[in-house]
Amino acid sequence: MRSEKIEDVLVVKTEGNASYDIVLRESFDNLPDYLQSVGCEGHRVCVVTDSNVAPLYLAEVQKLASACCAQIETYIFEAGEEHKTLDAIRGLYTKLIESGFDRKDFLIALGGGVVGDMTGFAAATFLRGIRFIQIPTTLLAQIDSSIGGKTGVDFDQYKNMVGAFHQPCLVYSNVSVLKSLTDEQFASGMGESLKHGLILDAGFYEWQIDHMSEIEERDSATLLELVSRNCQIKRYIVEKDPKEKGDRMLLNFGHTLGHALEKCKEFRMLHGECVAIGFVAAAYISWQRGLLDEDEFYEIRDMNVGFGLPISFDGVASQAIVDAVKKDKKMDAGKIRFVLLKKLGRACVDTTVTEQEMLEALRLLNADERE
Numbered sequence: 001m002r003s004e005k006i007e008d009v010l011v012v013k014t015e016g017n018a019s020y021d022i023v024l025r026e027s028f029d030n031l032p033d034y035l036q037s038v039g040c041e042g043h044r045v046c047v048v049t050d051s052n053v054a055p056l057y058l059a060e061v062q063k064l065a066s067a068c069c070a071q072i073e074t075y076i077f078e079a080g081e082e083h084k085t086l087d088a089i090r091g092l093y094t095k096l097i098e099s100g101f102d103r104k105d106f107l108i109a110l111g112g113g114v115v116g117d118m119t120g121f122a123a124a125t126f127l128r129g130i131r132f133i134q135i136p137t138t139l140l141a142q143i144d145s146s147i148g149g150k151t152g153v154d155f156d157q158y159k160n161m162v163g164a165f166h167q168p169c170l171v172y173s174n175v176s177v178l179k180s181l182t183d184e185q186f187a188s189g190m191g192e193s194l195k196h197g198l199i200l201d202a203g204f205y206e207w208q209i210d211h212m213s214e215i216e217e218r219d220s221a222t223l224l225e226l227v228s229r230n231c232q233i234k235r236y237i238v239e240k241d242p243k244e245k246g247d248r249m250l251l252n253f254g255h256t257l258g259h260a261l262e263k264c265k266e267f268r269m270l271h272g273e274c275v276a277i278g279f280v281a282a283a284y285i286s287w288q289r290g291l292l293d294e295d296e297f298y299e300i301r302d303m304n305v306g307f308g309l310p311i312s313f314d315g316v317a318s319q320a321i322v323d324a325v326k327k328d329k330k331m332d333a334g335k336i337r338f339v340l341l342k343k344l345g346r347a348c349v350d351t352t353v354t355e356q357e358m359l360e361a362l363r364l365l366n367a368d369e370r371e
């Protein structure tokens with residue numbers, strides 16, 4: 001696929017012909033209009049966020065939403081992946097019951113991927129499903145996790161092990177909030193952004209390398225184009241394969257080893273950082289199998305450095321990561337589902353990657369084990 005011009009309203013078609021808009025703006029100012037357009041007027045809305053995002057944007061979003069909603073409630077999760085649990089969702093259910101929420105009411109997820117996944121899961125399950133709106137505030141959430149209806153929580157350290165597909169009725173992204181992210185948070189989102197280019201859109205992959213300094217400076221027009229092109233790619237995939245039965249699996253490029261590393265590091269490395277390590281390892285396996293050439297592998301690896309992403313890790317044995325892969329949900333009848341690159345911009349799912357190939361790739365990137 002080829003992403004191109006900036007689209008600031010992207011319509012996503014979902015199963016059953018319903019659709020939702022992804023709206024890209026440089027402020028929250030248009031939020032009341034869009035809340036009205038999805039039918040919030042006269043209904044209860046609970047804005048769900050976390051302890052990091054609440055001091056930054058909750059008051060503004062609450063004020064704007066109260067212009068059109070009958071009753072506004074707020075709920076704040078403790079920030080961090082370690083709080084992405086069923087127990088944390090319990091408190092939100094209680095809040096909704098005590099506030100009298102019914103099937104016509106809405107949740108708003110204001111925050112990064114963890115808030116979006118948890119709020120979406122609560123919306124999918126409360127009263128067997130109520131509507132929800134995504135207002136993503138990290139790069140990763142704006143370009144990936146807020147789109148496509150994957151919701152869920154971690155369970156006993158297994159990432160996203162319990163969840164449901166439940167589509168948002170609106171995604172409203174204010175791209176100017178990306179300017180206040182820490183460098184690590186921004187880089188983590190770039191891990192997913194580079195991944196999108198590598199698996200589906202070689203032109204976008206090259207555009208990102210050509211615009212590295214504008215991206216790193218977080219220039220406004222560049223951010224808008226970066227988010228828009230990523231959303232076009234994500235929309236293309238989720239429209240084609242909403243329930244991950246085929247092409248959506250390609251989005252797991254870098255995730256087989258990335259998720260396992262994330263778990264072994266007890267979530268002390270950010271998701272996109274682990275994905276970046278994972279896709280360098282997958283690119284290495286692709287090179288060793290003759291799918292990529294040596295220069296392409298080294299370009300993929302080294303571009304991570306320019307975007308503030310790691311190309312090595314330490315503190316965990318490569319064998320432990322491979323053992324964790326075997327317990328992950330990316331398995332197909334006992335075989336590990338791995339995503340490889342056929343060439344830049346083209347990926348494929350492969351179930352023949354061996355433990356030995358994974359270990360060799362990981363050992364190349366493991367600072368404790370490299371010879």
Ligand code: GLY
Pocket residue numbers: 144145147148150244248251252
């Ligand atoms: N983040 C991968 C997916 O939505 O399928």
